Amino acid sequence: MTDHAASLRQRLRFIRDRLATALISACGIGVIAAVLAIGVFLAVEVAPLFVAPEVREQATDGASLPALASLPTDSLSAAGEQQQWQADGRELVVFQRMASGLELAGRVEAVPPSRRITALAALQGGRALLIGDDGGGVQRWVTLADQDLPVPASRYQALGSAPIRQLIALPDRQALALNEANQLGLYQAIGGLRWQGQAPSGEALGWDDQGDLWWGTAEAASRLEVDAEHAEVSWRSLWLPQHYEGHAAPQQRWQTSVSDSRDEPRYGLAPLAWGTLKAAAYALLVAIPLALGAAVHTACFMSAGLRTRIKPTLELMEALPGVVLGFIAGLVLAPWVERHLPGVLALLLVLPLGMLSGGALWACCSARWRQRLPLSWAGLWLMPWLALLAALALWLSPSLERWWFDGDMRSWLELQLGLDYASRNAMIVGLAMGLAVMPTIYALAEDALSGVPKSLAEGAAAMGATRWQALWKVVLPAASPGIFAALMIGAGRAVGETMIVLMATGNTAVMTASPFDGLRSLSANIAIELPEAALGGTHYRLLFLSALLLFVFTFCVNTLAEVVRGRLRRRYQRLGGST
Known part of the structure; x- marks a missing residue:
């Protein structure tokens, strides 16, 4: 009976150990699985950012052509928020919109000497202009608040070599470019050329009340679907300086909060x-x-x-x-x-030097004093010495500020070194x-x-x-x-x-x-x-x-x-x- 009980206890201990091992292993595997699941979840949420944009012709199943808002008929002029632009050969003529009407602001050469402007389109917000030329080139110009004339911002990849015939502005600062070879390209203000392909037969007819673009002829038209929700995002736009609207040079910016649709969000990480x-x-x-x-x-x-x-x-x-x-x-x-900026900066210098000087003084002391102040208790007997140095630095800091920084260290930093002091920094x-x-x-x-x-x-x-x-x-x-x-x-x-x-x-x-x-x-x-x-x-x-x-x-x-x-x-x- 005793042997049977001992055998039963041994078997129960074996089962308990096995169960404990299995539970610990399951917990470890669960932690690994949870970490991998978090990574996979984040990757799945991020993946749509880098899906290539696409422009598709969507069949209408024989539906009649709805009432459409017509597109601009003059491809050589465009209206911005405060300016009107008009193409004249290779020059861009700029008019300023005043209370009394349009006033000539000036002319600027927008394309190389061997080319001429063939199409214009103002992007959403009216602060940026797309310019197409007879060599297939497309570029973006932006307006500045302190200048009458726009400045070049981006020169995009060309849409072939045929002349650009038409530029059609889309929401989200996108635009479709159509050239004489019937090639169609999708451009985004920051992303540049995101898609290109063969255009459907016919031409752009206009916008319906749902905001969709119709393409074709009056007898046979179809809806053009632009799938480019995240066209402004690319690895280049996330990490390199970009030329945003309102800036004379490329900038690194993260500014997602915009007051209205005319403002351009900035997505620089x-x-x-x-x-x-x-x-x-x-x-x-x-x-x-x-x-x-x-x-x-x-x-x-x-x-x-x-x-x-x-x-x-x-x-x-x-x-x-x-x-x-x-x-x-x-x-x-x-x-x-x-309030105590000079004293704090003095502390950052005094405390390390104070510890070194304390160690040097201890090494110079006699054996009797080194025995009374053992190195194993240095963490305690150094505290009064460092506290004395800190109090002395804070006490002298106002006088040092008056002598060396004309009584105001923050102003001295700004005037002499160009450093602006933010309270939380x-x-x-x-x-x-x-x-x-x-x-x-x-x-x-x-x-x-x-x-x-x-x-x-x-x-x-x-x-x-x-x-x-x-x-x-x-x-x-x-x-x-x-x-x-x-x-x-x-x-x-x-x-x-x-x-x-x-x-x-x-x-x-x-x-x-x-x-x-x-x-x-x-x-x-x-x-x-x-x-x-x-x-x-x-x-x-x-x-x-x-x-x-x-x-x-x-x-x-x-x-x-x-x-x-x-x-x-x-x-x-x-x-x-x-x-």
Whole structure:
């Protein structure tokens, strides 16, 4: 009976272990499947952005021709918002619309000397003009608020070599170009030539009350379907400067909110990607020295008793919600830094020099004082020294501002260096997000340094190496894969941070390297604009593209960190470590 009970217990333990293993494996597979499902979902939402536009002739099943709004009959003139344009050979004649009527503003050569203008069309909004010539070329000109004459903006790919016969403006700043060889091309103001093919027989007849274009003859007509919902989006338009309406030169812009249909939306992702990397760079600039310095000190120099208290405290900072740090940074830190800007900049210089000078003074002290102030407790006895230096820097900063910056450092920065100071800027984000990222880097780097076998440092010391030499030549190289993984995971956290960037910056999508300018990151932009984006529209899908970029970056960074961490474990095994 006893043997039977023991056998039954053993079988139950076996079944329990099998079930636990299966449950753990299922959970792991579920996590992997969830990550892949998120990536696939984002890719599916983004894919329609890059579907090639198409123009199709749609059969009408013998339906009679509806009442149509006629197209402009004069292909050599076009009417804009404030101007009237007319072609005269290779010149464009510009008339300004005044209260008393049209007034000649001037003439401008629009095509090369060997060509002449054959077609004109004003795009939606009336602030841009398409010009077709007798060589098949199509180009776009835009009006400027401070100039009477338009300026060239884009020269598109030519529609063959036959002369352009007609340009038909479509919604969403698109246009159809028809040449003498009966070739039809679809152009978009930013995207350029997006489709070309053979035109249906006949000619463009007009628009029906549904906004559809009819093509053919009065006896046999069909509806022309233009499937180009996202024609303005391409990899080139997302990342390279584009010549938008109202600008004299190409610009990098993200501006999706427009007051009316006459305004042109700007879909450049480069300012958002720049803001993301800029915020992460300034955060890592703050977090990496503090985190690695603290990790080295606690792992290699700090006493065991103090380490058991300091390490959990620093790791506990990782639990601070980003929204709390962003709230404090936006409402407390940013105004305080703005009022004490010289003092803050002085602190950024004084504190590192103060730590170095404190270490130099400790090295110059007698053995008796070095015994009273042991290096293992430097984290505590340095605090009064640094607090004294910080108080001195803040106390002297008003006098320094009067002596060196004529009493107003912000005005001096603007006049002398051309730097405009925004209240919520990249420096504020770097300080706040650096504090958020620092515990992650510290915890992983400290574990990597603590995991280095003690025999390595002891062997180096036995061969006559100093503690610094043993750290620099032995411990840090052995722990470098783990430290690299810590930096990568910290960078991934910084790139994906939302609330701190959202609350501590002005959320202005500008591309500058100045720490005193604002920024807008991809994650913050998603949080701001997704609730107001039209479902399925270009704006909506571009926000999903932003999310996909963040997903891919974070996935690659974390994967790289895990690969490096595996390399670290294998190195420890070869060195005889316990891991």
